[in-house]
Amino acid sequence: AQSVTQLDSQVPVFEEAPVELRCNYSSSVSVYLFWYVQYPNQGLQLLLKYLSGSTLVESINGFEAEFNKSQTSFHLRKPSVHISDTAEYFCAVIEGTGRRALTFGSGTRLQVQP
Amino acid sequence: EAQVTQNPRYLITVTGKKLTVTCSQNMNHEYMSWYRQDPGLGLRQIYYSMNVEVTDKGDVPEGYKVSRKEKRNFPLILESPSPNQTSLYFCASSFRQGTTGELFFGEGSRLTVL
Numbered sequence: 119a120q121s122v123t124q125l126d127s128q129v130p131v132f133e134e135a136p137v138e139l140r141c142n143y144s145s146s147v148s149v150y151l152f153w154y155v156q157y158p159n160q161g162l163q164l165l166l167k168y169l170s171g172s173t174l175v176e177s178i179n180g181f182e183a184e185f186n187k188s189q190t191s192f193h194l195r196k197p198s199v200h201i202s203d204t205a206e207y208f209c210a211v212i213e214g215t216g217r218r219a220l221t222f223g224s225g226t227r228l229q230v231q232p
Numbered sequence: 233e234a235q236v237t238q239n240p241r242y243l244i245t246v247t248g249k250k251l252t253v254t255c256s257q258n259m260n261h262e263y264m265s266w267y268r269q270d271p272g273l274g275l276r277q278i279y280y281s282m283n284v285e286v287t288d289k290g291d292v293p294e295g296y297k298v299s300r301k302e303k304r305n306f307p308l309i310l311e312s313p314s315p316n317q318t319s320l321y322f323c324a325s326s327f328r329q330g331t332t333g334e335l336f337f338g339e340g341s342r343l344t345v346l
Contacts, residue, residue: 161236219290
C-alpha cells in the first residue's frame with residue numbers, strides 16, 4: 119500500500135530566503151505525485167503535480183518539485199519565499215493501479231517571517 | 233463559479249445527536265469524497281463515490297454514512313456522533329477518480345462533538 123512521509127511538521131523561514139519541504143513516498147508500483155496547499159481557513163488547492171515526462175515540475179507562483187524515483191522523493195522548493203506563501207503544504211500520492219485514491223502526508227506548515 | 237460547497241462550516245453538537253453535513257458541487261464531477269483532517273495525521277479518506285448510487289469505504293469509515301442520490305450532492309451523515317469525531321471535514325470532487333489526482337475541495341466544516 120502507498121504511504122507518504124513529510125518529516126517536517128513546521129518550517130519557519132524568513133522572507134526572501136529559499137525553502138525546501140521534504141516528501142518521501144512508499145509504493146510498490148508506479149505513482150503520480152502531487153503537492154496541495156492549504157491557506158488559513160480554506161480548503162486545499164492543487165499546487166503542482168507529476169504524472170509523467172520531465173521530473174521537474176513547476177507551479178505558477180514559483181514553486182517547483184522534482185520527482186526522484188531512486189530516492190522515492192518529491193521535495194518542494196522555492197528559491198525566495200513571500201509572506202503570502204505562509205500556509206500548510208500537503209504531499210500526496212496516487213498509485214497507477216488499484217483503488218487509485220489519493221493518500222496524503224501529514225502536512226508541513228510553512229511560516230514565513232518578515 | 234466552479235465550486236464545492238459545504239454546510240455548515242461550523243457546528244457544535246452533543247454526543248448521540250444525529251447530524252448531516254451537506255456537500256454540493258456544480259462541476260458535473262463523477263467522483264466525490266469526504267476527508268477528515270486531524271493535527272499530525274493529514275487528511276484521511278472517510279468515504280468516496282465513483283458516481284450516482286456508487287459509494288465505498290475509505291480508510292476511516294467507522295461511525296459515518298454517505299449517500300449519492302444525485303450527481304451533485306454527497307452528504308455525510310453521523311448517526312450518533314462521538315467526541316472522537318471532532319475534526320475538520322472536507323468534501324472534494326473530481327471529474328473522474330484517480331486519473332490526474334486533481335481534487336477540488338470545499339472550504340471545510342469544523343465539527344465539535346461534546
